Amino acid sequence: MNITICVAQTKAAPWEEGFRALLPDARVSTWKAGDPQADYAIVWSPPQEFLDEQAGLKAMFNIGAGVDAIMKLRLPPQTQVVRLDDAGMSVQMAEYVCHAVIRHFREFDGYEADIAAGQWSYRKPRSRADFSVGVMGMGVLGERVARALRVFEFPVHGWSRTPKAVEGVVCHAGTDRFDTFLSSCRVLVNLLPLTPDTQDILNRKTLSRLQPGGYVINVARGAHLVEDDLIHLLDSGHLSGATLDVFRTEPLPADHPFWQHPKVTVTPHTSARTLRDESIAQIAGKIVALSRGEPIAGVVHRDRGY
Structure with a gap:
C-alpha cells in the first residue's frame, strides 16, 4: 500500500510519522513532482499538478471538514474524496x-x-x-x-x-x-x-x-x-x-x-482546528476498511459538493 501526503500550509512530517506508526506495512511519503503512483492520498489544498500526476488514486482524504477547495479542481473520475467526520x-x-x-x-x-x-x-x-x-x-x-x-x-x-x-x-x-x-x-x-x-x-x-x-x-x-x-x-x-x-x-x-x-x-479561523492524532486515527481506519472492500463514512457526493 502506497500513501502520499500533500498538505499545504502545514508540516507534513508529523502526518508521515503518525501514519507510519498506525500503518507499519504501508509506504508513506510526502509527495514530490514525479513520484510514483500512490493508492491513497492525505491532502490539504493540493495543487492541480498533484491530481494530474496521481490520476490513479483510489481515495483522497482531506484533513479538514470543508472540501470546497478540492471540488474546484479537476479530479480523477474514480478517486473517492473523503472528508473528516469529526476527529475532535x-x-x-x-x-x-x-x-x-x-x-x-x-x-x-x-x-x-x-x-x-x-x-x-x-x-x-x-x-x-x-x-x-x-x-x-x-x-x-x-x-x-x-x-x-x-x-x-x-x-x-x-x-x-x-x-x-x-x-x-x-x-x-x-x-x-x-x-x-x-x-x-x-x-x-x-x-x-x-x-x-x-x-x-x-x-x-x-x-x-x-x-x-x-x-x-x-x-x-x-x-x-x-x-x-x-x-x-x-x-x-x-x-x-x-x-x-x-x-x-x-x-x-x-x-x-x-x-x-x-x-x-x-477571530482568526480558529473555531474548530484539525486535531492531528485524532484525524490520523480516523483516516487510517478508513484506509484499512477500503483496502478490505468495506464501505466508509464521509465520502463526498460530487454532484452536491459535500
Missing part, C-alpha cells in the same frame, strides 16, 4: 458557537466596554424564549452545535438540504422552508458546506429576514457572506452584531472594516 472538531465548534451566543445573549461585550471605561453597569436580563438560534447546515458539526445550544435552553431551529430529526430542535428542510427558518431566528449560525448553491447565501435579502436585532455567527466559509450587505444591516440597526471566524481573504487584510467595526467580533 465538533466539540470545538460547539464550544465556540455557544460562547458566541452566550456572550451576545448576556451582553458581556457591553459589560467589557463599561469595565474598560471604569463603569459599574447593570443590564436587564433577557428572556431565552426571545432568543431563538438557527443553525444552517445540520451535518455532524451542525447537529453537535444544535444539541449543545439546547443544553442552555435556547429555542433551536435547524435548516438543511434534506430532512433531519434532532431531539429538541425544530428542523426545517429544503428551499421552500428556508424563509420560514430565517424568520424564526434571532441568532443565525452558518455551518453550511460551500457549494455554488450556497455561495453568497448570507446576503442583504436573507439576513433581512432575521428577527429585528438579529445576530450572525459565521464559522463555515467566508464566501458564504456578502460582507458589504452585513455591514449595511449592522449600520442600519436591523442586525445587532456578528461574530465572524472565516473571511473571503485570509488573513483578514489590515485595512478591512471588520477590524474596527464596533458590532463585529473577529
Whole structure:
C-alpha cells in the first residue's frame, strides 16, 4: 500500500510519522513532482499538478471538514474524496458557537466596554424564549452545535438540504422552508458546506429576514457572506452584531472594516482546528476498511459538493 501526503500550509512530517506508526506495512511519503503512483492520498489544498500526476488514486482524504477547495479542481473520475467526520472538531465548534451566543445573549461585550471605561453597569436580563438560534447546515458539526445550544435552553431551529430529526430542535428542510427558518431566528449560525448553491447565501435579502436585532455567527466559509450587505444591516440597526471566524481573504487584510467595526467580533479561523492524532486515527481506519472492500463514512457526493 502506497500513501502520499500533500498538505499545504502545514508540516507534513508529523502526518508521515503518525501514519507510519498506525500503518507499519504501508509506504508513506510526502509527495514530490514525479513520484510514483500512490493508492491513497492525505491532502490539504493540493495543487492541480498533484491530481494530474496521481490520476490513479483510489481515495483522497482531506484533513479538514470543508472540501470546497478540492471540488474546484479537476479530479480523477474514480478517486473517492473523503472528508473528516469529526476527529475532535465538533466539540470545538460547539464550544465556540455557544460562547458566541452566550456572550451576545448576556451582553458581556457591553459589560467589557463599561469595565474598560471604569463603569459599574447593570443590564436587564433577557428572556431565552426571545432568543431563538438557527443553525444552517445540520451535518455532524451542525447537529453537535444544535444539541449543545439546547443544553442552555435556547429555542433551536435547524435548516438543511434534506430532512433531519434532532431531539429538541425544530428542523426545517429544503428551499421552500428556508424563509420560514430565517424568520424564526434571532441568532443565525452558518455551518453550511460551500457549494455554488450556497455561495453568497448570507446576503442583504436573507439576513433581512432575521428577527429585528438579529445576530450572525459565521464559522463555515467566508464566501458564504456578502460582507458589504452585513455591514449595511449592522449600520442600519436591523442586525445587532456578528461574530465572524472565516473571511473571503485570509488573513483578514489590515485595512478591512471588520477590524474596527464596533458590532463585529473577529477571530482568526480558529473555531474548530484539525486535531492531528485524532484525524490520523480516523483516516487510517478508513484506509484499512477500503483496502478490505468495506464501505466508509464521509465520502463526498460530487454532484452536491459535500
